[in-house]
Amino acid sequence: MTGALDVVEARPEHAEAMADVIRRSFGARPVLDPPSSAPQETAEAVRATIETSGGLLALRRGRPVGALLYDETRPGLLGLRRVSVDPEVQARGIASALVGVAEDTAEERGKDGVWIHVREELPATVRFWRQRRYETVGQEGPLLVLGKTLWLSRELPDAESTQRFAGTLAGLLQAGDVLVMTGGLGAGKTTFTQGLGEALGVRGPITSPTFVIARNHPSLVGGPALVHVDAYRLGGALELDDLDLDTSVEDAVTVVEWGEGLAEHLAESWLEVRLERRLPREDDPLGTAVEHEGGDDTRVITVRPHGPRWVGVPLRSTLLA
Template sequence: MSPDVRRVGPDAAEAVHAVVHAAFAGRPVLDPPADALAEEPATLAAALAPARGLLAEIDGRPVGAALLDPVGPTLYLRRVGVHPDAQDHGVAHALVAAAHEAGAGFTELAVLAREELPATIGFWESLGFRTCSRATPYVELRRPLPTAYDVPDADAMRGLGERLGALLVPGDLVVLSGELGAGKTTFTQGLGAGLGVRGQVTSPTFVIARVHPSLVGGAGLVHVDAYRIGGLEELDDLDLDTSLDGAVTVVEWGTGLAEGLAEHRLEVEISRSVGAETSRDGLDPRVVRLHRR
């Protein structure tokens, strides 16, 4: 059976610890020992907040894990481990595929491997990672991530938003930009579907902000239209800070205004394909660019 990989937070610290400890204890003895062997559930819980972990399961049994550690535009994979009993079941490949999805908006994935483990380095190289630096006893490997997506129609726009929404966590800030009719609200509809929120997501132009509570016990959606907001002071008057920690906040027309709402943000720029006009089949393609700041 193929492994099922999901995003997890601090509540999964015990399961992640069991997998990581078993995986690293089953490797050759290293000098100095692998840092992962010193991990405890409490330290992993801190690293997993708010939802910076991947847990792979087969038939409900945890068999693989990894931590997601964002550093600027780079998403590091740490403590990547597969339980010895689950080797050769595609678990590691499934974890990397999930990390690739979780890396939307980052420019690259990175991982550290030990020099003494050439087979491990070879595994990462087989997945497109390339050595970028060495600092004994570690080799750092990186793999570029796409930051631009071709979107042929509205359904594809919603689909991209839905895939991204499933990866967002409470406290995330998304700033949307693009001309009138570019598809910002369509993209946000997909985000709402991915988050599993209540209510139909429509343009909030006439109310400036709408709140969509979660139907699945996760992050709600705060949808803001800053088109008619004159400055940061007016945006502050919406008192959005009270909602940020427990929700995903999406601000249309927020460039130059919303950056102060959170320390980090995901910028989504939607534009028509270069030279593209509505084609004979009625499609009006877009390019969506994602950038983590």
């Protein structure tokens, strides 16, 4: 970050300043049983972590005000330790800035997600992480283990690559999964669903269900059925409820086109899948403009996981391979 607040990659020479921030931050918290070791953090231990895994230092007008250490012990995940903010400058977005940069670092390191230990007795701290879509994935003594799977985006040059991408995603799906799809007319939502259905081994053909609203494609290989819904003509979530999809959601993979704002309640967890057509314009030589109709078949797909089902699932390493 730039300006009054800067978040920089920690270097060994930052160890003393970071240890001081950690001690003051954790020292200001309520006394817990068993007590945290953070108020006794040493510069030597911080330096050793920086040298092996790294970390972040937050500076406000050049003064150290926040710190965070990384943990690389869990395969495919980046752990966050000693997330600390100087008590004198809390509630100014410093912790959020640290976490945002840490999540960017996880992406750069090729990680699928992020995890952290949080004391259950600190509800405000638990709430901070939940507001950032971290889900409880376990408990180790007094510590909750919270995790978050990172979202991803990639370019798909043609319809065939869209179907292949969907086929790869199908390998991660199971009965009960819900995909909420968004994208303009001709963006490739049905093309994507065709690739999904082929990989799942369901009875076809899969076509746009616009005029029948929903189609059920049973499995031909003993796996989950595919329920394909087009919510374009529905007036709201109540009309979606009238389809009684909840009777089949647990036993099927459910895909809802035009489902944003309507279908998220069908399950505790869901995948948000957004497809957009990318069409270069004369005034956009790099092809960064996104168009929804016309032009070539190039698409940009974005997949965002929601809910505890997707914590720990290797979305990025599987879909970006």
